[in-house]
């Protein structure tokens with residue numbers, strides 16, 4: 001359902017505000033949405049997993065009639081994991097609890113985008129990977145979504161290091177995309193973290 005907002009967002013100011021509320025650098029934790037007892041939970045085709053912090057998404061190549069097929073992230077994932085071409089893949093989704101925009105078409109309720117601790121909790125990358133591994137038949141893909149993941153660009157390299165430490169980096173495909181509104185990857189990540197993201201599993 002469209003969710004209209006009458007106020008214009010100052011993206012830079014709001015991004016700064018939300019970043020402060022959505023990442024704990026000293027504790028190396030992120031504010032991650034818990035879907036239990038949220039409006040979004042009612043939209044899920046499968047119940048939340050990972051203690052409420054995860055959900056399973058089905059990426060499909062086919063789109064709506066008249067639209068071109070979507071190869072992302074199916075084709076790069078299959079290539080990286082040496083899997084045959086797939087038209088559908090399950091992905092383990094984790095959702096950061098902040099976004100600096102309020103698109104009218106967004107399927108995420110706005111109260112899950114404001115870094116509201118009522119619907120989220122502080123979780124480390126290690127804990128996310130641990131919960132992911134504890135489930136039966138974990139998907140071969142983890143999708144770090146939002147929200148706006150680039151408000152907390154540390155999330156991706158932190159997850160990469162946890163997957164590497166467990167020997168999972170060549171068996172689990174890590175995917176993340178964002179709304180391209182920030183330059184936080186370059187502004188906040190160390191050179192070592194940028195290098196890790198650029199060279200991960202190459």
Ligand code: SF4
Nearest residue numbers: 099101103106147179
């Ligand atoms: S950028 Fe994405 S998560 Fe943020 S409001 Fe728009 S659709 Fe929703």
